[in-house]
Amino acid sequence: MTTFDMVVGIGLALLATTLFSISPILQKGALGGMKDLTEHGVRASIMAMFKDRKWVLGLVLGLVGGIPYAIAVSMIGITVVEPLNNAGFIILVAAAVRYLHERLRPIEIAAIILLMAMPVFLGMADVSRPRNDITQGSVQLVLVLVTGVLLAITGTLAFMARKHPIYWVGVTSILISLGSIYLQACMSFVAFAGYDFPAGLLVIVASLFTDWRLVAGLACGLLSFVFSVFFTYTSQIALQKNPASKVGPLTQTIDNFFTVAVGILVLGQAVGNWAWYSAGFGVGIFGTVMLGKYEGEVKGAIKKGTGGTVD
Numbered sequence: 001m002t003t004f005d006m007v008v009g010i011g012l013a014l015l016a017t018t019l020f021s022i023s024p025i026l027q028k029g030a031l032g033g034m035k036d037l038t039e040h041g042v043r044a045s046i047m048a049m050f051k052d053r054k055w056v057l058g059l060v061l062g063l064v065g066g067i068p069y070a071i072a073v074s075m076i077g078i079t080v081v082e083p084l085n086n087a088g089f090i091i092l093v094a095a096a097v098r099y100l101h102e103r104l105r106p107i108e109i110a111a112i113i114l115l116m117a118m119p120v121f122l123g124m125a126d127v128s129r130p131r132n133d134i135t136q137g138s139v140q141l142v143l144v145l146v147t148g149v150l151l152a153i154t155g156t157l158a159f160m161a162r163k164h165p166i167y168w169v170g171v172t173s174i175l176i177s178l179g180s181i182y183l184q185a186c187m188s189f190v191a192f193a194g195y196d197f198p199a200g201l202l203v204i205v206a207s208l209f210t211d212w213r214l215v216a217g218l219a220c221g222l223l224s225f226v227f228s229v230f231f232t233y234t235s236q237i238a239l240q241k242n243p244a245s246k247v248g249p250l251t252q253t254i255d256n257f258f259t260v261a262v263g264i265l266v267l268g269q270a271v272g273n274w275a276w277y278s279a280g281f282g283v284g285i286f287g288t289v290m291l292g293k294y295e296g297e298v299k300g301a302i303k304k305g306t307g308g309t310v311d
Contacts, residue, residue, distance in 0.1 A: 009075035012068035017088030019065030024235075024244050025095045026058030031240040038237060049236065089116050089249050096245035104245060107290055114287030115249045119256060121280030126272030127260065134188040134267070135213050143185060143266050150174050150258065165241035166250075166292055172238050173254035175231035180259045181266075182224035188267065189217030246291055253284050 030052045031037075037045045049055045069085075089112055096102045104112075132139045154174045161167035193213035195204050208214050238247050263269040271277045 005075050009072045012072040012075070013085065014087070016065045016067075016069035016072060017085045018091055019061045020069075020085070021088040021091040021095065021248070023058045023062035023065065024092065024239055024248060025099060026061070027055050027236065028096075028100055028239050028244040030055035030058070031236060034240070037233075037240055042233070045236075046233070085119070085252075087116070092248045093245045096243065100244060102243045102245050108246070111287045111290035112245075112249050114283050115253045115291065118253060118280050118284035118287065121276050121283060122256065122260060124273065125277035125280060127263070127277070128270040128272065130184065130188050130263065130267035130269055132266065132268030133192050134185055135192050135216075139266065139268075143181075146262055146266055147178065147181075150178060150262075165238075166246070168234060168238035168241060169247055169250045169292075170254060172231050172234045173251045174258055175227050175234060176251065176255045177258035177262065179224045179227035179231060180255070181262050182220045182227065184263065184267065186217045186220040186224060189213050189220060193217070250288060250291055253288055257281070257284060 030049070034040075034045070034048050034052070040048070093104065093109075093112060097104065134140065134143075154171050157167045157170040157174070161171065190204065190213075193211060195207075195214070204214060208218065235247075235251070238251070260269075264271065
């Protein structure tokens with residue numbers, strides 16, 4: 001990796017995290033003027049969101065941020081990009097306080113700082129690429145079982161969220177993890193089948209329906225897309241019902257927990273340095289408990305049955 005690649009990659013990663021941080025601020029501002037998404041109906045809620053220009057702008061910024069993010073990952077690697085991505089918490093929290101008038105207690109600020117440190121420790125743990133052959137039935141069985149457990153946890157959290165809206169953050173985080181896990185499974189099917197992506201894309205397309213491993217990879221990719229659709233919607237519920245300054249840090253931290261854990265358990269990723277890995281998880285758990293237990297009041301509370309807010 002050249003110095004030029006590192007500089008450009010870091011610049012792109014910072015651009016991506018800036019866009020990712022501005023996106024929920026815009027959407028949060030728009031969601032405050034909408035009816036309760038959990039009571040308004042999915043179709044009506046989606047239509048209301050897409051009719052709001054500020055919400056759509058937030059969505060577009062988030063999607064655009066994915067472009068420099070993907071390029072940065074290809075240039076300098078995920079272990080460098082992820083810690084930089086957490087630097088966006090600073091922008092998110094500052095914007096939430098400045099423009100959404102959210103208030104943070106000193107303990108919550110301390111918790112966010114701990115959550116920013118977590119991916120740095122995990123990055124230094126030197127977690128390897130997937131080693132388990134996903135084309136083997138035993139690996140696929142474990143993946144299905146783990147998916148069932150995660151979906152059960154998601155359902156439980158959704159039920160608990162009726163009284164404690166902060167649990168929508170957990171629902172969203174696990175759905176994001178499932179999307180990431182199945183995207184990784186898709187790429188693992190391609191790799192263990194002996195294909196080179198993206199260089200061999202044309203060969204992959206030509207062999208798609210003649211090689212069952214590529215068909216299985218496609219199925220995993222479609223599942224990843226389905227989970228992405230669901231977490232996009234639940235993330236808006238989490239934003240509407242909780243302070244934006246908490247949703248971002250908590251979502252990414254919990255997502256890191258489950259994605260890395262499943263990567264080790266199912267895909268056979270190896271931890272190079274367990275000391276850094278343990279420190280990362282310890283800091284993450286402590287920070288999550290600290291931040292999650294203080295739900296706080298959302299400025300501009302939803303007024304049921306109307307499109308307005310209560311100040």
